């Protein structure tokens with residue numbers, strides 16, 4: 001089958017330059033899926049060790065589906081964007097319930113799985129099932145926008161269709177998985193956001209923006225989303241050798257992870273005494289000794305900046321440890337629970353646990 005010259009140059013370059021990664025040349029849809037989900041929002045170097053650990057703990061859909069959510073989240077700890085882990089777990093159960101544990105083999109079935117969007121469905125369908133469906137993610141938007149001088153702002157439904165159709169025109173229908181991976185790899189290794197290495201690019205002579213000297217104009221982006229600042233006051237309640245923790249159920253961030261009971265303020269200037277008063281009142285504690293108040297810890301998420309303080313409260317010996325939703329654990333067992341990175345960082349840096 002004859003393929004476009006651009007595609008030919010791209011695939012030839014990929015064959016000689018692709019990185020040696022653990023999920024490379026793997027077509028097991030389960031492994032492709034896990035690698036793609038890990039690599040969303042995570043750098044390749046950081047993702048490799050997580051990939052190995054995940055595949056070792058859960059080598060197939062059935063073992064993932066049979067795990068508890070605490071086991072899955074614990075393995076994910078430190079990677080952030082925990083909805084990815086919750087969705088993986090949910091989708092594994094879907095595959096067991098609806099397909100007897102066999103990964104579905106059509107794009108339309110794959111995209112119905114929880115947490116799988118257009119990009120991931122296309123990656124799995126093309127790499128594992130040889131279906132000619134273009135994958136479009138941040139790297140690919142960048143490469144295609146420059147290659148074809150596409151001025152439509154990226155990340156909208158309209159631009160997705162535009163880029164998808166443009167890619168469909170040049171996809172190698174006999175090797176769609178290789179084609180998609182080659183575009184991703186070119187975006188990661190050569191067509192960088194800043195200072196693309198055009199001199200090393202196999203597509204240079206076909207690249208519209210390069211030939212027009214307009215690379216810096218692409219990709220076109222919409223205005224940035226404003227970062228929201230939030231103020232968290234965590235209370236480490238210490239009762240002898242026990243401390244209180246709770247599972248976070250709020251739908252905004254870190255759902256399913258464990259944290260210290262906390263209050264949140266919308267203001268930067270809530271006085272620490274007032275925060276303590278509000279908290280102790282909310283949990284009916286009349287008597288507690290403030291052992292320590294931390295400096296402010298700042299933690300950046302994509303659209304949020306968390307400012308956190310940790311307040312250690314010593315509870316009296318005879319106090320009944322009963323607060324709704326709080327479990328009391330040995331301090332040294334804290335590391336067995338999946339914690340947000342902010343809390344993990346605090347307890348380690350402060351020496352609260354080893």
Ligand code: SF4
Nearest residue numbers: 191196198201204207
């Ligand atoms: S020539 Fe430069 S801008 Fe064009 S695709 Fe290659 S690296 Fe990107």
